[in-house]
Each structure stands twice: as structure tokens, then as C-alpha cells.
Amino acid sequence: MKKLSPEIVEFEITLSCPLRCLHCYCRAGESNEQPSTAEARSVLDQLKKAGTRYVDLVGGEPLTREDILEILAYAREINQSVMVNTNGVLLSRDLAKELKKANPHILFGVSIDGATPQTCDLVRGRGTFEKAVSALQILKAEGFKVVSLFVVNALNWEEFEEYVHLMTTLGVDGIYVDRFIPVGRGADNAKILDMESRDWLKALKHVNAIISKYANAMRFFVEESVSGEPCSAGKTHASILVDLRVVPCGHFRYDQRFTMGSLREKSFEEIWGTCPGLISTRSRGDECVGCLAYSLAKTGEICMDEVIYGLLKEKQLEKEAMV
Ligand SMILES: C[S@@+](CC[C@H](N)C(=O)[O-])C[C@H]1O[C@@H](n2cnc3c(N)ncnc32)[C@H](O)[C@@H]1O
Ligand code: SF4
Ligand code: SF4
Numbered sequence: 001m002k003k004l005s006p007e008i009v010e011f012e013i014t015l016s017c018p019l020r021c022l023h024c025y026c027r028a029g030e031s032n033e034q035p036s037t038a039e040a041r042s043v044l045d046q047l048k049k050a051g052t053r054y055v056d057l058v059g060g061e062p063l064t065r066e067d068i069l070e071i072l073a074y075a076r077e078i079n080q081s082v083m084v085n086t087n088g089v090l091l092s093r094d095l096a097k098e099l100k101k102a103n104p105h106i107l108f109g110v111s112i113d114g115a116t117p118q119t120c121d122l123v124r125g126r127g128t129f130e131k132a133v134s135a136l137q138i139l140k141a142e143g144f145k146v147v148s149l150f151v152v153n154a155l156n157w158e159e160f161e162e163y164v165h166l167m168t169t170l171g172v173d174g175i176y177v178d179r180f181i182p183v184g185r186g187a188d189n190a191k192i193l194d195m196e197s198r199d200w201l202k203a204l205k206h207v208n209a210i211i212s213k214y215a216n217a218m219r220f221f222v223e224e225s226v227s228g229e230p231c232s233a234g235k236t237h238a239s240i241l242v243d244l245r246v247v248p249c250g251h252f253r254y255d256q257r258f259t260m261g262s263l264r265e266k267s268f269e270e271i272w273g274t275c276p277g278l279i280s281t282r283s284r285g286d287e288c289v290g291c292l293a294y295s296l297a298k299t300g301e302i303c304m305d306e307v308i309y310g311l312l313k314e315k316q317l318e319k320e321a322m323v
Contacts, residue, residue: 005051006272007236010250013040013071014060015242019087021124023113023151023193025184025251026241028060033242037067039263041074043240046268048080056083056109058250060242063090069102076103083107085149087128088135096142104143109176110136111149115162119155123193136170145173147219152226153180153193157203161210164218174219177207179226182297183251200307204228205314225291228308228315233292234260234281238272246271248281251293 013035017028035043047055055075062068062084075082082103088110099106112132114120120129139146148167150160167175182190195203204226211220224231234248241253244263252258258281261271275282281292281302288295289312290305298304 004236004272005053006047006238007052007232008054008056009047009052009237010056010058010239011040011043011047012058012060012240012242012250013062013068014065016064017059017061017087018064018089019061019125019128021087021185022189023123023153023180023186025181025186026060026253027184034060034065035242035244037070039244040067040071043244043263043268044071044075044078044080046263048078050269050272052080054081054083054107056085058085061087061090063095069098072099072103072106076105081105081107083109085109085111086135087111087124088132089128091131091135091138093138093142096138096144100142100144106144108136108139108144108146109149110139110146111151112136112163112167113149113151113153114156115159115166119159122155123153133170136172140171147174147176147221148172149176149178151178151180152203152207154195154199154203155193157207160207161213164210164214168214168218174221176221176223177211177226178223179204179291179294181225181251181291181294183254183293187297197306197310201310201314204307204311208311225294225308228290228311231281231285231288231290231292234275234285240268249293252281252296255296 015026015028016032020029063086084106086108110132112120112129113123117129136146150163180186180193182194207226211222237249239247239250241247246260247253247258260275284302285292288303290308292302295305296302
């Protein structure tokens with residue numbers, strides 16, 4: 001049987017974080033749990049062996065780890081491509097230089113959740129917009145490739161075009177667009193950040209239209225939860241949580257039915273190869289349309305993402321009208 005290598009594996013290397021963002025699915029900052037340095041190195045080894053294209057180091061805030069340079073240097077040593085997602089608040093020019101020495105090939109993703117400080121700071125906390133913009137500039141000046149990370153929510157979707165203009169001015173190498181899922185602290189703050197299905201449909205249509213409009217001028221990395229492409233959870237994407245459980249996507253963390261296994265008991269290749277779990281998203285996902293995690297969060301079932309159903313239905317109608 002052909003070996004199926006994951007495209008992207010998110011590796012949550014800490015739950016420690018100086019921020020308390022309203023939407024944070026992993027409730028970062030409420031615990032400082034993290035795998036040891038030896039465990040982090042072993043996970044990187046296993047992901048490399050499994051043929052993982054990109055390891056996305058997430059958290060919590062990855063830059064809170066004292067051994068972050070060691071981990072990144074190790075990824076370079078074994079020739080594993082890595083991305084680091086960061087809120088940018090701990091980044092200084094000196095740290096950027098150290099990071100460059102440790103691993104010059106890191107792709108950075110800096111979270112900025114609005115085109116204005118008002119919007120971004122509402123979700124991420126006061127001063128976060130300014131600090132993230134400054135981090136982005138420092139990383140660019142140091143010669144790193146940097147994308148910005150935008151999570152669409154009820155407060156920020158209308159300023160997405162303004163956001164694209166701002167990121168173009170800042171010279172980012174791309175914009176990664178994701179969608180708010182009411183999980184963790186996000187569930188506590190759903191009244192502020194979530195929307196009714198018909199409003200989500202309007203928001204996603206708007207965001208997708210802006211993406212098409214600027215597709216020649218900016219590189220977009222659009223999550224399936226926004227584009228309506230088939231969900232990759234458990235197929236080409238997995239997440240490794242701080243306790244080293246493997247789940248198809250990080251948003252499934254609170255529902256034990258989706259735990260595929262633990263790296264404290266089995267190797268990544270064993271877990272990934274067999275894809276165990278009460279409900280395997282790899283097989284069930286084929287019957288479903290939309291973001292399985294959003295559906296689960298809203299309905300307790302993985303196949304009922306009304307927003308993407310609506311989006312695809314409208315796209316189909318538009319296609320038919322053109323014929
Ligand atoms: C958990 S953070 C960890 C890395 C870093 N601290 C940061 O904020 O970029 C990783 C990404 O998940 C996003 N995220 C957090 N909670 C989310 C939620 N409920 N729905 C969708 N994305 C979320 C963040 O905005 C960020 O882009
Ligand atoms: S989203 Fe990132 S910066 Fe915000 S609390 Fe969670 S881990 Fe921290
Ligand atoms: S469950 Fe949703 S957020 Fe996770 S990979 Fe699938 S579409 Fe993306």
C-alpha cells in the first residue's frame with residue numbers, strides 16, 4: 001500500500017502564552033504544560049521519518065520556550081521544514097538574529113486578526129496589533145519569509161480588503177486565512193465572535209471574493225473551512241497536542257472520540273498509518289462537506305457545517321447560471 005505522508009502537522013510545543021485571546025481554542029495561558037526538549041526532538045524525528053512536508057510549531061506561544069532555539073536548530077539539522085506561528089509580542093531584534101542563526105529557513109506566521117488596532121486588540125488584547133506588526137517587520141528585515149495569519153470572525157470580516165492592503169504595504173509573503181471555530185475560550189466568547197449561518201455565509205462570500213480579486217497581487221493560503229475545499233483533517237493534516245496526543249485537527253482536542261493515539265505509547269507512523277479512533281475523519285470525512293470541527297462544535301456531529309453547504313450550493317447555482 002502506498003505510504004500516505006502528511007502535508008502539514010501542527011505540533012503544539014507549549015500552552016504557555018503571555019496573551020489571553022478571546023478566541024483561543026487551546027485556552028493558552030491557563031496552563032504551562034509542554035513536552036520536554038527530548039520529547040520535542042523525538043517528535044521531530046518521527047515526523048521527518050513519516051515524510052511530513054511541513055511541521056507547524058504552534059502553542060500557546062512557541063517563543064516562550066527557553067529551548068526554542070535548540071528545537072529550531074534541531075529541525076534544521078535533520079532537514080525538516082518548519083513554520084512557527086507567533087503572536088509576535090516577545091520578538092526583539094536580538095531574538096530575531098538568534099533565530100536566524102539557529103535556523104535561517106523558518107517560515108514565520110504572525111497572527112494579526114484585523115486591519116486596525118481596534119479590531120485586532122479586541123480579540124488579542126491591548127497593544128497586540130502594534131507588537132505583531134513590529135514583529136513582522138523585524139522578521140522581514142532579518143530575511144525570514146513571513147506570512148500573516150487572519151482568523152475570520154464576526155468583528156473583522158468586513159475589514160478584510162483593508163487588511164489585504166495593509167499586508168501588501170508591509171510586504172508579507174502571503175496571507176493565511178482561517179475561520180473562527182467556537183472551541184475552548186472561543187466557545188466562552190462565541191456571542192462576540194461567532195455568527196448565525198446566514199451571516200457566516202455572507203462573511204465567507206465576501207472574504208472569498210476579496211481573495212479572488214487580489215489573487216494576482218498577493219499569495220493566499222486559504223483554510224478549507226473558508227474555501228469549502230474538502231477538509232484535510234486526518235488525511236493530509238494532523239495535530240500533535242502538548243500531551244503528545246495525535247488528533248486529526250487541533251480543534252478536536254476536547255472530544256476523546258477523535259484521539260488517534262498518543263506518542264507516549266506508539267510511534268507517529270504507527271498512529272498515522274492505521275488512523276484509529278472511534279470516528280476516523282479519514283473515512284467519515286469523505287461523506288461530509290465543510291469544516292468537521294465547526295460542525296462538531298455547533299451540533300455535536302461532524303457532517304453538518306451549514307455554512308460551507310450554503311457556500312458550495314451558491315457556487316453550484318452560479319456555475320449553472322453561466323452555462
Ligand atoms: C493557538 S495559536 C498559537 C500560535 C500563536 N500564539 C498565535 O496566536 O499565532 C495558532 C493559531 O490558531 C488561531 N486560533 C486560535 N483559536 C482559534 C479558534 N477558536 N478558531 C480558529 N483559529 C483559532 C490563532 O489565531 C493562531 O492563528
Ligand atoms: S491565540 Fe495564540 S496568542 Fe492568543 S492566547 Fe492563544 S496561543 Fe496565545
Ligand atoms: S476540521 Fe475544519 S479547521 Fe480542521 S482541517 Fe478540517 S476544515 Fe480545517
